Amino acid sequence: MVRLLVASCGRLIPIAxxxxxxxxxxxxxxxxxxxxxxxLSKKQLQKSSSTETPFFLSAPSVFRCVKASxxxxxxxxxxxxxxEQPGREHEMDPTPRxxxxxxANKLQGKVALIxxxxxGIGRAVADLFSQEGATVAITxxxxxxxxxxxxxxxxxxxxxxxxxxxxxxIPCDLGYDENCKKVVHQVVSAYGKIDILVNNCAExxxxxxxxxxxxxxxxxxxxTNIFSFFYVTRHALKCMSEGGTIINSTxxxxxxxxxxxxxxxxxxxxxxxFTRALALHLAPRKIRVNGVAPGxxxxxxxxxxxxxxxxxxxxxxTPMGRAGQPDEVATSYVFLASEDSSYFSGQVLHPNGGxxxxx
Numbered sequence: 623m624v625r626l627l628v629a630s631c632g633r634l635i636p637i638a639x640x641x642x643x644x645x646x647x648x649x650x651x652x653x654x655x656x657x658x659x660x661x662l663s664k665k666q667l668q669k670s671s672s673t674e675t676p677f678f679l680s681a682p683s684v685f686r687c688v689k690a691s692x693x694x695x696x697x698x699x700x701x702x703x704x705x706e707q708p709g710r711e712h713e714m715d716p717t718p719r720x721x722x723x724x725x726a727n728k729l730q731g732k733v734a735l736i737x738x739x740x741x742g743i744g745r746a747v748a749d750l751f752s753q754e755g756a757t758v759a760i761t762x763x764x765x766x767x768x769x770x771x772x773x774x775x776x777x778x779x780x781x782x783x784x785x786x787x788x789x790x791x792i793p794c795d796l797g798y799d800e801n802c803k804k805v806v807h808q809v810v811s812a813y814g815k816i817d818i819l820v821n822n823c824a825e826x827x828x829x830x831x832x833x834x835x836x837x838x839x840x841x842x843x844x845x846t847n848i849f850s851f852f853y854v855t856r857h858a859l860k861c862m863s864e865g866g867t868i869i870n871s872t873x874x875x876x877x878x879x880x881x882x883x884x885x886x887x888x889x890x891x892x893x894x895x896f897t898r899a900l901a902l903h904l905a906p907r908k909i910r911v912n913g914v915a916p917g918x919x920x921x922x923x924x925x926x927x928x929x930x931x932x933x934x935x936x937x938x939x940t941p942m943g944r945a946g947q948p949d950e951v952a953t954s955y956v957f958l959a960s961e962d963s964s965y966f967s968g969q970v971l972h973p974n975g976g977x978x979x980x981x
Contacts, residue, residue, distance in 0.1 A: 699936060740760055772791070796823055825843060851870060866910075874974045919951055
């Protein structure tokens with residue numbers, strides 16, 4: 623038996639488990655223990671026992687060990703599926719990590735509306751925005767994501783600055799203009815304004831044969847993924863002043879293509895064009911518009927739209943050899959929402975694990 627200790631910033635950090643050296647189970651426990659490396663929770667810290675043999679690992683060694691442990695079965699994530707779009711974060715295994723974050727009051731006094739903010743990237747963005755000082759409202763799919771939405775509000779309430787108002791969750795199908803109008807009205811009635819709009823809601827369906835994509839599916843995907851961006855933006859702009867920011871979630875698929883997600887990919891390409899055109903249109907009003915095109919990110923969309931083998935191998939073909947976590951993407955949104963990006967508009971950031979893309 624060994625006690626695993628990590629040398630980090632001059633300190634020795636013990637892993638919570640005592641593990642038999644060399645076992646596959648040990649590798650899996652080690653992998654899970656370091657799923658959120660960079661900020662271990664108190665529960666993960668445990669004093670070393672004098673009866674155990676300490677086994678010291680540097681951080682680079684740990685990452686090599688973690689990578690090797692994942693390679694024992696070739697899977698980064700356990701095989702799993704969910705039966706309904708857009709998926710539920712609380713049913714994922716493992717759930718997306720949440721690393722400690724050092725805020726700097728970059729969004730103090732701002733009001734942000736985040737569509738699809740109940741889980742995945744949307745939740746991570748809502749979390750960081752609130753820590754940066756913003757008051758946050760999120761939307762979610764009615765009847766399907768209630769627990770995830772409530773969990774997100776709990777996270778926001780625990781992390782938000784005292785000056786920020788209580789967060790709001792709004793159940794809504796954003797594929798229809800009248801619904802979007804009601805959402806914006808509800809946010810403005812509660813908070814008085816909208817400074818930051820994050821168009822993030824999305825759904826996707828893997829289809830092996832193009833001929834099997836139904837008109838109903840195409841309409842549903844376009845309503846959620848691009849029509850909602852038009853509708854919410856149209857109404858939010860009536861309440862957005864000079865200095866406002868709009869951030870649109872697109873995808874690496876808009877640049878690289880995806881043979882199994884053709885309708886989804888088409889909407890993501892439309893979002894890139896929408897972002898560029900809207901940025902030009904709103905420049906005289908001093909409202910900036912940018913986008914984020916994530917690569918493979920571990921969100922509820924993945925187990926809810928892919929089969930078990932695809933989930934298990936998800937992200938392994940990136941140059942970094944793994945899928946990304948929502949918190950690795952959310953910092954791009956903080957940058958684009960804040961004055962740090964004051965000379966950015968019409969641009970798209972690419973947190974994608976190292977895949978080169980052309981604009």
